[in-house]
Amino acid sequence: MTVIINYKGQIATEVGKEIEELSFHEPLTLIQLLQALSERATDAVSDFIFDSDGSPRRSLLIAIDDEQVIDFQNTLIKDDCVISLLPPIAGG
């Protein structure tokens, strides 16, 4: 299964790129995908995804195929989907 990760805002700056294609051998949920991203990322990137107690940050907006998702535990990732990680921005 292949998915596209779309990094936006400060996460893109920390990751150093905006798009990444990842492959997985088994089906996984959104929370499992976020954990996989966090494990391979720097602490700074991981901090945008999870708070200090290991919960996904509720201020990180996540969209799959341009639709907001908040049920991280039960959302199953589909092949070829695009997952956007949108940290809050407030520049004026």
Added chain:
Amino acid sequence: MLTESEKLTYSWQLDVPGFGESEQLILKNSTALVTRVGGLGGPLALSLAAAGIGKLILAHAGNLREDDLNRQILMSRDHVGKPRVQCAEQTLNRFNSNIDVQIFDENVNAENIDKIAGHADIIFSCAPLFEERFLLNEAAIRGDKKLIDCAMYSMEGQIMPILPRKTPCLKCIYPDKPTQWERKFPVIGAVSALVAQIGAIEGIKLLCDFEKSSLGKLIRIDTSTMDIKKIKLLPKRQDCLACK
């Protein structure tokens, strides 16, 4: 009623299908709060003035600095050291003398929010801090005011039109305080101005019930690729502390 001078001034936009004298009158009779008037709020206020909004309320503390000039296009070099909001008022009054401009040389805070936002029909939130944005979000909900939240970062921007208690609010999408946002952010003025124009258009559509608004959507712009997307937001959170 529109005066003959107003009919002439706005004649080119009165030709836009669906936008006629009744819509122009709605704009004339509307009051918009824009906070702040920097790289985003400045060009947004200018476009509202051009469109013929009746009254603009501007809130922004402090004096213009030289490093504001790459984006704060209501100001000019001879304004450096002078109150930003006064410079903005002068520019807007020169541009369109038919509109009223009220200024506050202060940033929105918990003490002044009702004084500043109380008479606005619509709020354009362009503040660089989430504390201000959440206060404006709460003020919009409390006063049942339309809200257009406009923000940018580097080459990206986003616009979120909000109808309080009907569509998701800012706190619905950011339930917790964003702790990692930094006051200083990378900015090319043209990106801020682009976000401002989309915010102004969404506000005009919402005020005049004209064309199709983007309520319930988050408009996302990435000027590095020139992609524009609309993220479909979930309905407002049942547990939202701001708009439940």
